[in-house]
Amino acid sequence: MSKPVEIEEARFDDAVLKATIPVLVDFWAPWCGPCRMVAPIVDELSGEYDGKVSFYKVNVDDNRKIANKYGVMSIPTLIIFKNGAPVGNIVGFRPKPELKKSLDAALAG
Amino acid sequence: MAESKYDVIIIGGGPAGLSAGLYAARARLKTLLVEKGAVGGMIINAALVENYPGFPDGVSGFDLTEAMHKQAIKFGMEMLSAEVTGLKVDGKNKVITTPEGDFSAGAVIIAGGSERQKLDVPGEAEYTGKGVSYCATCDGAFFRDKVVAVVGGGNAAVTEALEITRFASKVYVIHRRHELRATKVVQEKAFAEKKIEFIWDTVVTAVIGEAFVKKIKLRDVNTNKESELAVDGVFVNVGSQPATGYLKGILALDANGAITVNDKMETSVPGIFAAGDIRSGSIRQTIGAAGDGAVSAVNAAKYLGE
Numbered sequence: 001m002s003k004p005v006e007i008e009e010a011r012f013d014d015a016v017l018k019a020t021i022p023v024l025v026d027f028w029a030p031w032c033g034p035c036r037m038v039a040p041i042v043d044e045l046s047g048e049y050d051g052k053v054s055f056y057k058v059n060v061d062d063n064r065k066i067a068n069k070y071g072v073m074s075i076p077t078l079i080i081f082k083n084g085a086p087v088g089n090i091v092g093f094r095p096k097p098e099l100k101k102s103l104d105a106a107l108a109g
Numbered sequence: 110m111a112e113s114k115y116d117v118i119i120i121g122g123g124p125a126g127l128s129a130g131l132y133a134a135r136a137r138l139k140t141l142l143v144e145k146g147a148v149g150g151m152i153i154n155a156a157l158v159e160n161y162p163g164f165p166d167g168v169s170g171f172d173l174t175e176a177m178h179k180q181a182i183k184f185g186m187e188m189l190s191a192e193v194t195g196l197k198v199d200g201k202n203k204v205i206t207t208p209e210g211d212f213s214a215g216a217v218i219i220a221g222g223s224e225r226q227k228l229d230v231p232g233e234a235e236y237t238g239k240g241v242s243y244c245a246t247c248d249g250a251f252f253r254d255k256v257v258a259v260v261g262g263g264n265a266a267v268t269e270a271l272e273i274t275r276f277a278s279k280v281y282v283i284h285r286r287h288e289l290r291a292t293k294v295v296q297e298k299a300f301a302e303k304k305i306e307f308i309w310d311t312v313v314t315a316v317i318g319e320a321f322v323k324k325i326k327l328r329d330v331n332t333n334k335e336s337e338l339a340v341d342g343v344f345v346n347v348g349s350q351p352a353t354g355y356l357k358g359i360l361a362l363d364a365n366g367a368i369t370v371n372d373k374m375e376t377s378v379p380g381i382f383a384a385g386d387i388r389s390g391s392i393r394q395t396i397g398a399a400g401d402g403a404v405s406a407v408n409a410a411k412y413l414g415e
Contacts, residue, residue, distance in 0.1 A: 029250070031169075033153035034244065037149065073242070073252075074247065074251070095190060096190065097208075
């Protein structure tokens with residue numbers, strides 16, 4: 001089962017913006033309780049959407065530039081990218097069914 | 110999938126529900142805990158809990174409740190991730206309704222806590238995640254060298270204000286009263302902090318911005334005078350309401366919507382108990398919630414044995 005991959009600024013463009021399939025990026029930090037609650041759900045989703053969506057995690061503590069670029073000012077924030085552009089944005093902890101709905105909507109749109 | 114018949118069903122997975130689960134599971138009762146959101150409850154937003162005994166250096170709300178969760182699971186408590194939308198009482202049998210189906214038990218412990226109140230002003234929803242935040246621990250670091258406002262005067266609000274001073278250049282605490290409700294120790298720290306400025310007797314009436322928050326509109330509650338304050342962030346901490354919407358007409362509630370209980374945590378319906386922030390008279394502290402959870406589970410076990 002695939003798991004979300006932690007990435008840094010240097011690899012972000014290649015991994016996320018040039019990806020051929022949709023990408024979900026989980027912006028998080030170790031000090032954030034709700035981020036740690038959402039992490040296992042994102043892990044499960046990465047298994048369920050294996051092959052359809054790539055999953056990455058960005059630690060905002062170490063990668064402030066990417067967080068700034070995408071206007072992340074609240075975490076956890078999940079951003080869904082298609083063809084190099086953000087198409088969906090989920091701020092704060094959400095239960096799994098709600099996350100799936102948002103992800104499916106972004107993929108369909 | 111969980112079976113549908115239990116001895117005890119606990120609604121809510123914060124410190125009250127997790128402690129109730131621990132005691133119920135150790136009493137060898139078949140126990141199900143139902144939580145709609147994040148296990149751990151409201152306290153997971155706290156970076157450092159300094160008033161829970163046993164942790165002289167403090168403990169993060171997440172670590173504390175994660176440990177409580179593990180401990181209850183270890184003794185056999187089962188979990189369901191779902192929102193409870195209804196509660197029916199059929200003599201000794203109680204049935205809860207969820208999108209995952211109905212579940213029944215001889216005893217129910219309601220530990221659903223409270224819901225954070227919003228400012229309910231124009232711009233608040235629009236700028237959530239764009240400067241408006243409900244979690245300083247999560248988002249404080251995005252406001253490095255920026256100016257922020259914290260709205261509220263309770264423990265959580267003032268603690269948040271202190272936390273944000275680690276990052277922000279200036280923190281306004283905007284409070285609708287003339288004095289704080291926060292614990293004295295917390296007040297003393299806040300009054301000594303040079304980055305914090307208090308704006309008393311004032312409420313926020315609007316959040317204004319472009320891509321991100323730029324300013325807020327204020328109103329003095331005594332003079333009704335309006336003003337504007339330039340800020341980059343707004344942290345909302347204006348209290349909370351017991352999450353008892355689905356319980357109206359089933360259980361006796363007090364004027365604030367909290368569940369009325371006696372000293373055994375019994376509600377107005379035999380076999381239904383309430384624990385933590387959701388019950389009337391709660392001190393709204395983690396230790397109080399944990400204590401309530403234990404009291405409710407011990408008395409639920411007695412009730413089931415009768």
